[in-house]
Amino acid sequence: MIRRPSRRAYAAQWLLLLAVLAVASLIVSDAADNLGRRNMHFGFGFLADRANFDIPFHLVAWVESDSYGRALWVSLLNTLLVSAMAIATATGLGLLIGVMRLSVNWLIRNIALAYVEFVRNTPQLVQIIFWYFAVLQTLPPPRQSILMPGGALLNIRGLYVPAPIMGGSGGLLSLVAGVLLVATPILWRLRRNGHRIGARALILPLAAAGALIAGIERIEFPTPSGFNITGGIQIPPELAALWAGLSIYSAAFIAEIVRSAIEAVPKGQHEAAHSLGLRRAPLLFLIVLPQAIRIMVPQLTSQYLNIIKSSTLGAAVAYPEIFQIFAGTVMNQAGKEVETIVIVMAIFLLINLLFSAFMNWYNQRVALVER
Amino acid sequence: MTMQAPVQVVAPPSGGFEGAGGGGGRIVEWLRRNLFSSVSNTLLTVLVVWLLIEIVPPVFRWTISEASLWGDSKAACTGDGACWTFVRLRLHTFLWGHYPDAELWRVGLAALLLVAFSVPVMRDHVRRRGLYLVLLLTVFPLLAGILLVGGLPGLPYVDTSDWGGLMLDVIISFVTVAGALPLGVLLALGRRSELVVCKYLSIAFIELWRGVPLLTVLFMSAVMVPLFLPHGVSIDRLIRAMVAFTLFNAAYMAETVRGGLQGVPQGQEEAAASLGLGWWQMQLFVTLPQALRIVVPGIVNNIVDLFKDTSLVTIIGLVDLLGAVEQSLKDPAWLGLAKEGYLFTAALFFVCCFAMSSYGRRFERRLNRHRTGAP
Numbered sequence: 183m184i185r186r187p188s189r190r191a192y193a194a195q196w197l198l199l200l201a202v203l204a205v206a207s208l209i210v211s212d213a214a215d216n217l218g219r220r221n222m223h224f225g226f227g228f229l230a231d232r233a234n235f236d237i238p239f240h241l242v243a244w245v246e247s248d249s250y251g252r253a254l255w256v257s258l259l260n261t262l263l264v265s266a267m268a269i270a271t272a273t274g275l276g277l278l279i280g281v282m283r284l285s286v287n288w289l290i291r292n293i294a295l296a297y298v299e300f301v302r303n304t305p306q307l308v309q310i311i312f313w314y315f316a317v318l319q320t321l322p323p324p325r326q327s328i329l330m331p332g333g334a335l336l337n338i339r340g341l342y343v344p345a346p347i348m349g350g351s352g353g354l355l356s357l358v359a360g361v362l363l364v365a366t367p368i369l370w371r372l373r374r375n376g377h378r379i380g381a382r383a384l385i386l387p388l389a390a391a392g393a394l395i396a397g398i399e400r401i402e403f404p405t406p407s408g409f410n411i412t413g414g415i416q417i418p419p420e421l422a423a424l425w426a427g428l429s430i431y432s433a434a435f436i437a438e439i440v441r442s443a444i445e446a447v448p449k450g451q452h453e454a455a456h457s458l459g460l461r462r463a464p465l466l467f468l469i470v471l472p473q474a475i476r477i478m479v480p481q482l483t484s485q486y487l488n489i490i491k492s493s494t495l496g497a498a499v500a501y502p503e504i505f506q507i508f509a510g511t512v513m514n515q516a517g518k519e520v521e522t523i524v525i526v527m528a529i530f531l532l533i534n535l536l537f538s539a540f541m542n543w544y545n546q547r548v549a550l551v552e553r
Numbered sequence: 554m555t556m557q558a559p560v561q562v563v564a565p566p567s568g569g570f571e572g573a574g575g576g577g578g579r580i581v582e583w584l585r586r587n588l589f590s591s592v593s594n595t596l597l598t599v600l601v602v603w604l605l606i607e608i609v610p611p612v613f614r615w616t617i618s619e620a621s622l623w624g625d626s627k628a629a630c631t632g633d634g635a636c637w638t639f640v641r642l643r644l645h646t647f648l649w650g651h652y653p654d655a656e657l658w659r660v661g662l663a664a665l666l667l668v669a670f671s672v673p674v675m676r677d678h679v680r681r682r683g684l685y686l687v688l689l690l691t692v693f694p695l696l697a698g699i700l701l702v703g704g705l706p707g708l709p710y711v712d713t714s715d716w717g718g719l720m721l722d723v724i725i726s727f728v729t730v731a732g733a734l735p736l737g738v739l740l741a742l743g744r745r746s747e748l749v750v751c752k753y754l755s756i757a758f759i760e761l762w763r764g765v766p767l768l769t770v771l772f773m774s775a776v777m778v779p780l781f782l783p784h785g786v787s788i789d790r791l792i793r794a795m796v797a798f799t800l801f802n803a804a805y806m807a808e809t810v811r812g813g814l815q816g817v818p819q820g821q822e823e824a825a826a827s828l829g830l831g832w833w834q835m836q837l838f839v840t841l842p843q844a845l846r847i848v849v850p851g852i853v854n855n856i857v858d859l860f861k862d863t864s865l866v867t868i869i870g871l872v873d874l875l876g877a878v879e880q881s882l883k884d885p886a887w888l889g890l891a892k893e894g895y896l897f898t899a900a901l902f903f904v905c906c907f908a909m910s911s912y913g914r915r916f917e918r919r920l921n922r923h924r925t926g927a928p
Contacts, residue, residue, distance in 0.1 A: 187747050187832070195750035202754060209781045216780045287594050288587035289601045303906035304899045305861035307868075308875060312899065315882075316891040491766040498868060505768060519776050527765045534764035 213520065226525075228516045229254070235511055237502045239418050250512050257507035258529065264421060264503060265490045268428035272489065273482070275429060276436025283441045294437065301434035307495055310427030314499040318419040324411050335404045335411060341422055342404035342414040349399035356397070359390035420501035424493065432489050439481045443474040476548045483541045490533055504529065627887055639890045640897045643881045647897075650717015650872055656709065660720060663697040667727075677919060690731040697724075713791040717872035719901065722863040725795055725873070729859055732799035734852070737806025738845075741814055742836060744807065755807070762804035767862055770801050775869040794866055802859045809855055813848035814840065846920055853913030857906045864902070874898055 217224060229251035237244050241259045244252070282294035301309070319338065322328065327337040335342040348356070369383040404414030447470050455465045494505040504526060513522040588598045619634030622641060630636035640647070649660055670693040673685040701724075704710040716724065743755035762770070774797035775790060782788065817840050825835040845852070867876035878894040881887060 191748060191832070195748040198754070199750045212783050213780050216784060219784065286587070286590055287597055287601075289598055293601065299907065300903060303857070303861075303903045303910070305864040305875070305902055307864050308895060308899050308902065311875070311879075312895040316895050319891070494766040494768045497768065505766070505772075509769065509772060520780065523769065523773055523777055527769055530766060530769070531761070531764040534760075
């Protein structure tokens with residue numbers, strides 16, 4: 183090929199490598215020197231030390247005498263929780279707004295446009311801080327909670343949603359529900375009488391939901407008692423603010439992704455479908471969406487990655503996610519700056535790697551085979 | 554005026570009848586098409602109009618009609634509306650932080666220089682646009698840096714910890730763009746290179762910086778970089794943050810530029826090689842001009858994103874616009890005005906970012922005006 187590099191360039195690249203390695207070793211030696219000066223030693227043994235601090239919101243059990251390693255696990259779960267919640271709501275909201283952008287109705291189209299333009303041109307940190315300080319922190323105290331539809335209570339301590347309490351066979355029914363959910367994609371692909379089972383397999387998730395509902399013994403509604411609220415699941419305001427901020431911001435970007443993907447489907451497809459007599463709904467689901475999804479998925483995946491990375495902004499509203507707890511509290515207490523940052527960066531790089539691998543697999547699978 | 558024919562034989566494109574009611578006919582037709590075209594559409598319109606009637610008047614009352622703007626302190630904020638007095642009195646801090654009052658003329662002069670250096674780059678028919686761009690990205694930061702920092706006779710020294718407010722956001726963004734754009738281009742070229750070392754170093758750099766959150770990077774610059782420096786050497790916190798920002802955004806720019814490089818037809822490089830152009834000449838005169846032209850919207854998006862991301866420096870202690878607002882809100886004299894403060898911050902960022910992206914769209918249209926049809 184014509185782009186064969188010259189001999190001089192070929193030799194120069196090894197000089198470049200040498201230079202990079204030299205700078206790297208300089209940095210490492212300076213770091214070792216500085217660490218030695220402060221009488222600190224590089225090592226991950228601190229992960230077994232006692233934490234001695236409390237994490238206000240934890241999905242698994244946590245006491246102050248747990249180790250730093252367990253603090254890492256707890257805060258990682260918090261990060262994944264808020265990311266999963268935000269991904270779910272952002273996708274739903276983004277799909278809705280994206281479709282609204284393509285609506286025939288002028289009002290709806292421009293309301294969606296205003297939403298997208300305002301949210302995209304404002305920093306995400308400002309939005310999250312706004313939701314926390316300007317909205318959630320101005321809510322009334324528990325005694326004057328606002329009653330939300332469905333029996334939930336909203337006050338300055340958080341959002342209290344009614345909690346379903348599972349009966350005795352709850353564990354078994356949850357297992358059954360899980361198995362049914364996992365079996366759904368497998369059943370979807372199976373062929374019977376020459377046809378794929380396809381959408382009829384959706385009966386399985388319905389059955390799973392039915393099993394879960396059957397296992398519910400009673401619903402515990404949150405009720406004010408004294409100065410506090412008893413019962414129900416508490417969603418702390420930090421989580422709610424971070425969730426709202428992440429979802430609303432990402433929904434605007436997802437809306438644009440959805441809109442441009444749907445618009446990228448060639449007009450000829452619409453016209454051919456019309457000429458075959460397809461009406462709006464089958465046209466959307468059979469013709470437009472399958473082609474649009476192929477364009478959407480890589481962009482959606484990188485948007486989801488952005489959500490996961492932006493969850494670190496929870497540090498600004500004191501949500502105990504991995505940056506706040508591990509690169510904040512643990513680092514300050516244990517003094518192990520290099521190790522903690524290395525661990526946090528390694529975790530994010532690993533998540534990045536997983537998502538990239540999925541994207542590559544998906545792209546290869548749906549790549550258009552051209553003649 | 555002649556008498557109108559009772560029946561139109563050919564309907565005019567606007568769909569309405571010509572004549573005295575022509576304008577009204579067009580409006581009715583527009584309404585019918587856009588708002589009331591079908592039953593579901595009509596229902597949606599009714600729902601939306603009802604929602605607007607419920608929401609807009611209270612918002613308007615809070616923001617404008619019952620809001621207070623004049624006065625000297627929070628006590629002047631009578632009424633139920635927003636207390637914009639807070640914003641008006643603290644505007645000074647929000648815009649330039651704690652920059653000494655007597656030296657504000659330097660900030661104004663730097664802003665004027667920015668405009669002066671930028672105008673040649675952005676005009677329509679410029680022959681040496683590249684040269685003016687290089688001047689903007691090298692000579693201007695030098696001049697502005699000297700102006701703002703001072704330390705010379707006649708220019709008293711102003712420590713960077715006194716810089717703040719929106720001015721700090723603009724400074725950080727500008728320096729970041731000046732550094733990240735060239736570096737990003739180099740990285741994108743390196744990623745496509747046939748040289749193994751360049752290729753894998755570029756890939757490693759790009760994937761590393763794109764895979765970690767910006768907050769971690771900033772935190773690293775604030776906390777860890779002093780560890781990596783030789784003993785006794787210390788770099789100003791603002792400069793560290795700007796370097797971290799530049800490296801981070803260089804990776805994103807590299808990905809954007811890579812998309813552009815992939816969009817340049819291969820025949821261009823083949824033709825350049827057949828004319829005897831070396832690799833660097835080929836990139837500089839043939840590939841890059843076309844590639845950058847393709848991804849101007851992507852680069853503008855990157856610039857807007859990095860301008861928004863400068864608000865993250867509050868978390869490492871630098872007082873930009875968001876930091877200044879947060880500081881002012883902690884002042885006991887101004888408690889409870891979080892809504893006003895953060896809405897003002899959002900509005901200011903919105904105005905800047907919207908202006909930038911609108912300008913970017915116009916710039917892209919102007920650049921591509923020579924193209925007649927599809928690319």
